[in-house]
Amino acid sequence: MPEVPPLVLDRAAAEPLAVQLVAGLRDAAASGAPAPGDRLPSTRELARVLGVSRTVAAAAYDQLLAEGWVEGRRGVGTFVVDVPAPVGRARRPAAVPPAPSSPPPGPSGTDLRAGAPCTEVLDRAAWRRAWRAAGDEPPDGEPDPRGTTAFRAAVATHLLRHRGLPASADDVLAATGTSAAVAEVAALLPPGARVAVEDPGYRRSVGALRAAGCVPVPVRVDAGGLVVDEVPPDVAAVVCTPAHQFPLGGRMPAARRTRLVERARAEGFLVLEDDYDGELRYDVAPLPLLAALAPDVVVHLGTTSKTVSPTLGAGWVVAPPAVREALVARRTATGTRPPRAGQRVLAAMAASGDLSRHLRRLRRELAARRELVLATVRAAGHVPVGDAAGAHVVVRLPTAEDERRLLGRAGRAGLVLAGLAGCAVDAARPPAAGLVVGWAAPSSAELPRALAALGRLLAGQPAADPSGPGEGAALAARAATSARTAASSSRATAASS
Numbered sequence: 001m002p003e004v005p006p007l008v009l010d011r012a013a014a015e016p017l018a019v020q021l022v023a024g025l026r027d028a029a030a031s032g033a034p035a036p037g038d039r040l041p042s043t044r045e046l047a048r049v050l051g052v053s054r055t056v057a058a059a060a061y062d063q064l065l066a067e068g069w070v071e072g073r074r075g076v077g078t079f080v081v082d083v084p085a086p087v088g089r090a091r092r093p094a095a096v097p098p099a100p101s102s103p104p105p106g107p108s109g110t111d112l113r114a115g116a117p118c119t120e121v122l123d124r125a126a127w128r129r130a131w132r133a134a135g136d137e138p139p140d141g142e143p144d145p146r147g148t149t150a151f152r153a154a155v156a157t158h159l160l161r162h163r164g165l166p167a168s169a170d171d172v173l174a175a176t177g178t179s180a181a182v183a184e185v186a187a188l189l190p191p192g193a194r195v196a197v198e199d200p201g202y203r204r205s206v207g208a209l210r211a212a213g214c215v216p217v218p219v220r221v222d223a224g225g226l227v228v229d230e231v232p233p234d235v236a237a238v239v240c241t242p243a244h245q246f247p248l249g250g251r252m253p254a255a256r257r258t259r260l261v262e263r264a265r266a267e268g269f270l271v272l273e274d275d276y277d278g279e280l281r282y283d284v285a286p287l288p289l290l291a292a293l294a295p296d297v298v299v300h301l302g303t304t305s306k307t308v309s310p311t312l313g314a315g316w317v318v319a320p321p322a323v324r325e326a327l328v329a330r331r332t333a334t335g336t337r338p339p340r341a342g343q344r345v346l347a348a349m350a351a352s353g354d355l356s357r358h359l360r361r362l363r364r365e366l367a368a369r370r371e372l373v374l375a376t377v378r379a380a381g382h383v384p385v386g387d388a389a390g391a392h393v394v395v396r397l398p399t400a401e402d403e404r405r406l407l408g409r410a411g412r413a414g415l416v417l418a419g420l421a422g423c424a425v426d427a428a429r430p431p432a433a434g435l436v437v438g439w440a441a442p443s444s445a446e447l448p449r450a451l452a453a454l455g456r457l458l459a460g461q462p463a464a465d466p467s468g469p470g471e472g473a474a475l476a477a478r479a480a481t482s483a484r485t486a487a488s489s490s491r492a493t494a495a496s497s
Contacts, residue, residue, distance in 0.1 A: 002041045002077075004049040005033055017052055021060035029069065029080055040070065040078045109414040110450040114247060114392035116441035117309050121365045126354035133352075134344035145331035147174020147316075151343035154350035155302070155316045162279050162359070165289045165300065167318050173327060174338045175315040178274045178301040179204040182239060185272060185299055185319075186212035188326050193236035198226050199431055200423035202246050202274065205239050218425040221245060225252035228260045237270040243278045243286050247423045247436045248394055249386025254287060261294040270323070271298045277306045279359055282367040283388035296320055304346055306391070306440075307362060308355075312342030366391050369439040369447060376451045377437070380458035384437075391440040394420065396432065396464035403433040406461055410435075413453045434464070 005028035009020050025040075034040060041049070043057040050057070061078055064070045071081050146152065152169040159165040159172075175181040182205045186195065191213050197206055199218030206216045217235060220227045225245040231238055238260070242252035252260075264271050273290045291300035295318075303315035315338075317327065331337050349355040370388070377384040377395055386393040397403050403419040410417045417435055424430035442450055 002034070002039045002045075004041050004046055007050060009050060009052065017056045018059040018063070021050070021052070021056060022063045025060065025064060026069065034080050036080050036082060038080050039076075040080065042077065109411065109416045110446050110453075111416045111441040112437055112439065112450055112454065113416055113418045113441070114390075114436050114438035115306065116391075116438060117306055118362060118365060118369075118391070118440040119309055120443050121361045122309065122358060123354065123361075126349065126352070126358065129352065130345045130348040130354065133348035134341060137344055140340060143335075143337055145328050145337045147172070147338060148340055148343045148347065150347035150351070151314070151340075152316075154347045154355075158350065158355070159289075159300075159302070159318070161356075163275065163286075163289055163302075165292050165318065171318050171324070173317040173319070173324060174340075174343050175301070175303075175317050176313050176338045177303045177305055177310075177315040178276055179208050180338075181299075181301045181315060181317050182272060182274070183208035183212050184317075184327055184330070185237070185270070185323065186214045187330065188323065189214055189236045194232065194234055196226075196231045196235045196238040197425060198240055198245065199425045200247055200420050201239075201425070202241065202276075203423060203425075205274065206425055209239070216425055218431075220431065221248055221250070223248075223250045224256055225250045226256075226260070228256050228263065231260075231263065233267060235267075235269050237272055238264070239272040239274065241274045241276065242290055243275055244280075244387060244389045246274075246276065247392065247420065248432075249390065249392070251287065251387050251389070257287070257290060257293060261290065261297065264294065264297040269297075273298050273300050275300060275302050277390045278302070279307055280363060280366060280391060281387075281389045282363065282370065286389070291318055299323055304342075307359065308346070308349075312346055313339050314342040314346050365444075366440060372447065372451055373437060373439050376455045377458065380455045380461075382458050382461075382463045385434075392436055392438040394434050394436055395458065396434040398433065398462060398464050400430055400433045402461065403435065406435065406457060409457055410454070413457060415450055415453055415457075417454075 005025070007021065007024040007028065009017055009024070011017070013020065028034065040046070040061070043054050043061060047054040047057040061070065065072060069080065069082055070078050072078050149169060151174055152172040155172045156167045156169050159167055175184070186209050189195070189212070193214045194217050195209050195214045196219045197209070197216045198221050200221060209216050214236075217232055219230050225242055226238070226240045240252070240260075242257060244251065260271060263269075271290060271294070275289065278286060278289070289300060291298040297320065299320070300318040301315065304312050305315070317324070319327065346355065349358070370391075370393075373393060374384050377393070382395050384393040385396055397406065400421060403421060407417055407419055417437065420432050420434045420436060421427050421430040423436065437454070439447060
């Protein structure tokens with residue numbers, strides 16, 4: 001039986017009940033309940049629920065029939081055939097297409113962009129076990145803006161084991177991801193605060209800063225990551241990726257890290273350390289985190305979206321106590337907090353050992369895929385740029401026009417690629433040209449075909465001159481050193497096994 005929409009009738013008003021009922025039904029239809037095609041309750045049922053006479057209900061339906069909003073179907077009932085525009089709002093012009101009911105489809109083709117996880121290696125049985133274990137937990141009675149205790153404890157253990165950061169569960173806050181965490185910390189800064197960012201760098205962090213009312217200040221990047229001495233003296237914070245600079249792939253050397261920390265302490269700014277893929281190294285252990293070096297001025301940000309899946313929506317923040325308390329206070333005041341389901345799933349994976357096993361499989365798989373990508377790029381006459389880490393490399397190109405042209409050709413060849421222009425603070429004036437090639441997203445069956453197509457594209461494209469202006473020579477030398485180190489490490493591992 002059709003439900004009676006929520007209607008309010010004022011018996012003390014001068015307006016007749018039938019007129020009020022017509023207006024109420026019009027407003028309900030305008031809000032989508034009932035929608036076109038829905039059957040209305042019978043006049044008998046409507047009168048019973050609203051406590052009016054059936055004559056009032058019938059009069060209201062007669063008026064709506066006369067206006068054309070409803071129609072009567074003999075032996076079936078009364079149906080909505082059109083929806084009136086809300087009072088004071090013009091009806092949508094017929095020439096304007098309605099908004100899509102679902103988001104537009106993603107780009108078609110094999111995805112060779114950076115940033116996607118390698119979900120193929122995720123053990124589906126372990127994934128299901130973790131979700132079942134998360135579902136066995138009782139529902140929350142009170143929200144905790146810090147995140148679940150089990151998740152924060154799991155992250156603390158993970159950071160100590162995989163990133164060398166000594167932290168307790170009390171030092172950790174759950175987050176949705178690194179970009180969301182940047183936005184949260186930025187909201188604590190004064191309005192209009194200037195924040196130094198890497199250029200090229202992670203565009204979503206730039207967007208998060210702008211949305212929070214901050215002013216991103218681009219700072220040059222070279223083979224050692226952020227050029228610390230070029231950070232302006234009047235910034236409130238610095239956002240950087242020291243373990244594996246995105247997108248150029250450099251690793252910030254120890255002397256530069258020390259210089260950044262010294263400046264932060266002397267000048268009173270925060271350092272936001274985005275460790276988006278710090279678990280993925282293939283040659284040597286990464287340098288200690290900035291947060292381990294200077295927990296008083298560094299806000300460490302991590303995520304599971306690159307190593308497990310963005311389905312979890314789970315990341316973390318390790319911050320100085322004053323920053324951590326301010327974040328908790330702001331979440332409490334605004335009622336915002338990261339979703340806890342993904343936190344429970346990750347905690348379950350960690351408790352069972354499935355997370356550690358997954359990370360071992362992931363490193364093996366991505367290291368093997370990396371070798372295929374490097375071989376493809378070199379065979380085409382180009383020098384891949386980036387440390388032996390993460391899941392992407394950069395192929396430098398001579399000009400921005402070369403980048404645009406090659407991206408167009410890649411799309412026609414069935415490849416989804418991104419360029420360095422998409423990583424620039426100002427996309428109209430990118431500081432470098434090139435392709436950012438990732439290898440985590442495709443399946444193991446798709447990847448060889450995609451790399452064959454990529455090789456054909458690059459073979460017809462002149463390479464960037466590594467001895468020319470900019471950082472090409474240093475980046476190429478750094479990439480070659482990383483490749484030799486990784487090869488030596490692989491030979492040593494093979495000899496010992």
